[in-house]
Amino acid sequence: MRTPVRTTAAAVAMGLTLTACGFSGGDEGSSGDDAGGGTTIDLLVPQYSDQTKALWQEIIAGFEEQNSGISVNLEVQSWDNINDVVRTKVQAGEAPDILNIDAFSGFAKDDLLYPAEEVVSPETLDDFQQSFIDNATLDGTVYGLPLIASARALFYNKDVLAQAGVSEPPSTWDQLLSTATKISELDADVYGYGMPLGSEEAQAETSIFTFGAGGAWTDGDSITVDTPENLEALKFMKSMIDAGVTQPDPGATDRTPMLDVFIQGKIAMAVGLPPTIGQIEERNPDLNYGIAPVPTKDGEPVTLGVADHLMAFRNDDDKKDAIRAFLDHFYSQDVYLSFVDAEGFLPTTKSGADGTENADRFSEFLEVLPNARFYPSTNEAWAATQGALQTLVGQIQSKDAAAVLKQIQDKADAA
Amino acid sequence: MTAPPAATPPATPESAVTGTRRPRGRPGRWSALGRALPWLTPALLLIAGVVLFPAGYMAWTSVRDLSQFGMDNGPAGLDNYARLLEFGALPRVLLNTVVWVFGVVVTTVLISLGLAQFLDKAFPGRRIVRLAVIIPWAASVVMTTTVFYYGMDPFYGVINTFLVDVGLLDQPYGFTRNALPAFLTAMGIAVFVSLPFTTYTLLAGLQTITLDVREAAQMDGAGPWAAYRQIILPLLRPALAVATIINIINVFNSLPILQVMTGSIPGYSADTTTTLIFKFIRADRQIDTASALSVLNFVIVLGVILVYLKVVKPMRED
Numbered sequence: 001m002r003t004p005v006r007t008t009a010a011a012v013a014m015g016l017t018l019t020a021c022g023f024s025g026g027d028e029g030s031s032g033d034d035a036g037g038g039t040t041i042d043l044l045v046p047q048y049s050d051q052t053k054a055l056w057q058e059i060i061a062g063f064e065e066q067n068s069g070i071s072v073n074l075e076v077q078s079w080d081n082i083n084d085v086v087r088t089k090v091q092a093g094e095a096p097d098i099l100n101i102d103a104f105s106g107f108a109k110d111d112l113l114y115p116a117e118e119v120v121s122p123e124t125l126d127d128f129q130q131s132f133i134d135n136a137t138l139d140g141t142v143y144g145l146p147l148i149a150s151a152r153a154l155f156y157n158k159d160v161l162a163q164a165g166v167s168e169p170p171s172t173w174d175q176l177l178s179t180a181t182k183i184s185e186l187d188a189d190v191y192g193y194g195m196p197l198g199s200e201e202a203q204a205e206t207s208i209f210t211f212g213a214g215g216a217w218t219d220g221d222s223i224t225v226d227t228p229e230n231l232e233a234l235k236f237m238k239s240m241i242d243a244g245v246t247q248p249d250p251g252a253t254d255r256t257p258m259l260d261v262f263i264q265g266k267i268a269m270a271v272g273l274p275p276t277i278g279q280i281e282e283r284n285p286d287l288n289y290g291i292a293p294v295p296t297k298d299g300e301p302v303t304l305g306v307a308d309h310l311m312a313f314r315n316d317d318d319k320k321d322a323i324r325a326f327l328d329h330f331y332s333q334d335v336y337l338s339f340v341d342a343e344g345f346l347p348t349t350k351s352g353a354d355g356t357e358n359a360d361r362f363s364e365f366l367e368v369l370p371n372a373r374f375y376p377s378t379n380e381a382w383a384a385t386q387g388a389l390q391t392l393v394g395q396i397q398s399k400d401a402a403a404v405l406k407q408i409q410d411k412a413d414a415a
Numbered sequence: 416m417t418a419p420p421a422a423t424p425p426a427t428p429e430s431a432v433t434g435t436r437r438p439r440g441r442p443g444r445w446s447a448l449g450r451a452l453p454w455l456t457p458a459l460l461l462i463a464g465v466v467l468f469p470a471g472y473m474a475w476t477s478v479r480d481l482s483q484f485g486m487d488n489g490p491a492g493l494d495n496y497a498r499l500l501e502f503g504a505l506p507r508v509l510l511n512t513v514v515w516v517f518g519v520v521v522t523t524v525l526i527s528l529g530l531a532q533f534l535d536k537a538f539p540g541r542r543i544v545r546l547a548v549i550i551p552w553a554a555s556v557v558m559t560t561t562v563f564y565y566g567m568d569p570f571y572g573v574i575n576t577f578l579v580d581v582g583l584l585d586q587p588y589g590f591t592r593n594a595l596p597a598f599l600t601a602m603g604i605a606v607f608v609s610l611p612f613t614t615y616t617l618l619a620g621l622q623t624i625t626l627d628v629r630e631a632a633q634m635d636g637a638g639p640w641a642a643y644r645q646i647i648l649p650l651l652r653p654a655l656a657v658a659t660i661i662n663i664i665n666v667f668n669s670l671p672i673l674q675v676m677t678g679s680i681p682g683y684s685a686d687t688t689t690t691l692i693f694k695f696i697r698a699d700r701q702i703d704t705a706s707a708l709s710v711l712n713f714v715i716v717l718g719v720i721l722v723y724l725k726v727v728k729p730m731r732e733d
Contacts, residue, residue, distance in 0.1 A: 198679030249569070249589040252679045264570075384698070387694075391682075393681065395682045411699055
């Protein structure tokens with residue numbers, strides 16, 4: 001009995017020490033000016049991959065070489081911890097000067113952030129793709145600097161489509177339904193379309209169809225779920241389920257396991273993300289697949305985008321010039337791409353999209369990126385709406401689409 | 416739950432002891448308590464800190480208006496309870512909860528009675544079989560459930576493949592994708608992971624029944640069945656009571672099995688009150704409604720145990 005207790009105690013002690021390290025890093029840095037009279041800016045970032053820390057260190061070394069007198073104090077936290085760390089730091093009045101995280105609106109509402117135009121040059125600001133700038137805006141002011149992006153596209157199995165006599169991937173809903181129907185009629189033990197409406201990410205699959213019908217989750221102020229466009233989208237999704245051209249039980253299918261089935265070749269078409277390419281390379285490199293923009297109601301391209309942001313905290317106005325120098329350096333094409341390409345995400349800047357070495361690999365995603373639309377995550381009621389979509393939208397498999405939409409709208413209104 | 420000691424203070428031994436040691440004093444019950452207090456304080460503080468305070472705080476939050484980030488926006492009266500009672504799926508969820516608790520506990524206890532009887536007999540290799548029974552208990556519940564969950568996956572699950580191969584199914588079936596089969600499967604897993612504890616509690620009870628009692632029954636001409644019903648089972652009653660009550664509490668509050676098995680199923684057809692609390696918090700961000708349901712949950716489990724104690728009288732000593 002003694003050993004496990006000891007091990008646990010050691011683990012707890014270690015955890016405490018590690019946490020303490022995390023915080024002491026911030027304390028040290030927030031002292032501001034160092035002995036040389038220069039400026040120190042604190043940079044807090046999450047860990048995207050094993051190389052995240054090395055990438056930032058390299059960028060910082062390059063920056064400090066060109067800007068003597070400014071030093072950057074880097075702190076890397078895991079995604080699991082970073083929200084707690086930020087909250088603690090902000091409450092203690094020790095917010096980092098620059099933060100990399102997904103959502104900026106909470107900080108902006110509490111008036112903690114510099115508007116983007118104060119901390120980057122006009123050239124840098126103009127270089128961002130408009131769809132991402134729109135998504136980084138709160139009440140008319142840009143606060144977030146889009147850092148990296150992810151978007152959705154249709155992955156299709158070329159062999160199965162050819163077998164069904166379809167030469168081009170579908171771009172409209174009608175084509176999607178007819179292609180999926182032809183594949184189901186092949187009797188080849190392959191399902192036409194993979195529709196994941198399980199709780200894992202039902203909001204993403206639903207958004208692809210509602211955006212594709214011209215719908216939106218917000219009218220600017222409140223959350224709008226029960227709209228004619230969204231209803232049309234859900235009715236179309238239900239018609240695919242009823243026609244039996246999706247995998248069985250789409251209402252309870254989660255995205256990750258569904259994509260595994262696509263990778264095995266047993267689903268002909270499914271909506272995937274940039275990392276799906278890597279998963280196919282790793283798990284079934286022989287899969288003969290293609291990527292196309294997601295089909296929409298009338299073929300008008302639109303997709304679901306997700307972006308993480310950099311943001312600058314209003315701690316000490318003396319540091320503003322140093323922050324601007326660092327951010328402009330970071331978003332210069334070479335430096336920016338050294339980060340985005342190594343991490344394997346999509347760039348959010350125009351110059352980045354032109355220069356990325358992943359241009360071929362991600363070409364279909366880059367093509368749809370200007371048409372990316374986002375979750376209304378600046379709306380306070382969105383979190384509950386997303387939860388309601390996750391737990392309820394799958395019911396369209398057996399229930400009336402209008403009733404399901406109304407149920408989700410009620411949840412959004414109650415939030 | 417096991418209150419009787421406080422109700423019947425052992426008056427005679429106490430006065431006997433104090434009488435012999437301290438002839439001049441006649442310390443009453445209060446001063447005895449006073450002397451005991453320093454020794455009891457750590458335990459009482461612990462109980463207050465980890466049981467009473469959270470329970471009280473839960474009741475308090477259930478009458479507050481909390482934002483989705485946990486900000487307290489003032490008193491809410493009984494609004495949270497009203498919202499809970501208006502919740503359309505509540506009857507179905509309550510019914511599910513009854514089926515879940517009753518079904519799992521009764522099945523577990525019946526199977527465990529048989530298993531304990533079997534493990535009580537001497538046979539070669541008994542030690543290994545006893546160890547094997549513990550294994551589901553030693554493994555993490557989430558892990559065990561995940562193994563079953565993957566096994567039943569319609570696309571690559573071994574259990575589904577097996578059922579198709581032996582001809583019981585024409586094609587793989589989404590056991591984990593439909594509310595009723597997923598719920599029933601989850602009940603099966605709950606029985607599976609509850610068996611070790613229950614069996615061992617009953618086995619310990621069986622081993623307190625001495626051989627002479629059994630022999631006496633045999634001498635009086637009782638057959639095996641009569642001996643079991645009239646002698647063994649009544650003597651097992653305390654062990655049975657512990658096993659049942661602890662199982663009721665455990666099963667009632669169990670989240671992980673249903674969470675893994677039915678978590679991706681849309682709607683509320685496979686929810687118990689416990690998983691519904693989870694959905695109120697995680698999906699709907701209604702911390703206050705979840706608190707109201709937690710209070711209701713607490714009342715229900717207390718009620719079930721009181722009814723059990725009243726009807727079955729497991730603590731009766733006769």
